Amino acid sequence: MTEGSSTPFSEWLRSESEPDWSEVVTHPFAAAIRGGTADMRRYLEQDFQFVDAFTALLGAAVAAADHFEARVAVGRFLGQTVADTERGYFHRALDALGGDPNPPALEPVTAEFRALMDEVRRGQDYPGILAVLCVAEWTYLGWASRTTEPPEGFVHREWIELHSGPEFEAWVGFLRGELDRLGPALDENGRARVLDVFRRATALERRFFDMALG
Numbered sequence: 001m002t003e004g005s006s007t008p009f010s011e012w013l014r015s016e017s018e019p020d021w022s023e024v025v026t027h028p029f030a031a032a033i034r035g036g037t038a039d040m041r042r043y044l045e046q047d048f049q050f051v052d053a054f055t056a057l058l059g060a061a062v063a064a065a066d067h068f069e070a071r072v073a074v075g076r077f078l079g080q081t082v083a084d085t086e087r088g089y090f091h092r093a094l095d096a097l098g099g100d101p102n103p104p105a106l107e108p109v110t111a112e113f114r115a116l117m118d119e120v121r122r123g124q125d126y127p128g129i130l131a132v133l134c135v136a137e138w139t140y141l142g143w144a145s146r147t148t149e150p151p152e153g154f155v156h157r158e159w160i161e162l163h164s165g166p167e168f169e170a171w172v173g174f175l176r177g178e179l180d181r182l183g184p185a186l187d188e189n190g191r192a193r194v195l196d197v198f199r200r201a202t203a204l205e206r207r208f209f210d211m212a213l214g
C-alpha cells in the first residue's frame with residue numbers, strides 16, 4: 001500500500017495474502033461442509049482447541065482497543081456469540097459425533113495457530129490482534145456465504161449459519177473497518193508487521209482445512 005492509496009487497508013492485506021486467501025474460501029473441505037458431506041469430528045475437535053485461544057485473543061482485543069465502542073463490539077461478540085451460541089454448538093456437535101472436547105494431541109497446524117494467537121495476544125498490539133481476528137472471520141464468511149442450499153444435518157448447517165448472515169457480516173465489517181481506520185496511520189514498518197501476521201494467519205487457515213481433509 002502506498003501513501004494516500006485509495007485501497008482500504010483490509011483489502012490491501014487480503015490481496016497481498018493471495019493465493020492462500022482464495023484457496024481457503026474455495027477449499028474442498030469447505031465445499032464438503034456446504035454439501036453436508038465433510039467428516040467434522042476431527043476438524044471440530046481441533047477447532048475447539050483453536051477457539052480456546054481465539055477467545056483469549058478476543059479478550060486481548062477488548063484490552064488493547066483504542067476506544068470504548070470497539071471494546072463493546074468485541075466484548076458483545078465474545079459474550080453473545082463465542083461464549084454462548086458457538087460454545088453450545090461445539091458441545092452438541094462433538095457429543096453427536098462422539099468427538100473428544102479435549103483430544104489427546106494437537107495437530108501441528110492447531111499448535112502453530114495457537115502459537116500465533118498467543119504471540120499477538122502477548123504483544124498487546126491492537127492492529128496485530130485485529131489482523132488475526134479479521135483473517136479468521138473474513139475467510140470463514142467467504143466460504144460459508146457461498147452456500148446455495150443449506151445442508152440438512154445440524155452439524156454442517158449450524159456451522160455455516162454461525163459464519164454467515166447479516167450479523168456475522170456486520171462483525172466482519174467491524175473488524176475490517178477497524179483495520180481500515182488504523183492502517184493509514186501506521187508507518188511502513190507497522191504496515192509490514194500487520195501484513196506479516198495477516199499472511200501467516202491466512203496460510204494457517206489453508207493448512208487447517210488441509211489437515212481436516214486428511
Ligand SMILES: Cc1ncc(CN)c(N)n1
Nearest residue numbers: 047050136137140205208
Ligand atoms: C481455524 C478456524 N478459523 C476461523 C474460525 C472462525 N471463527 C474457526 N472457527 N476456526
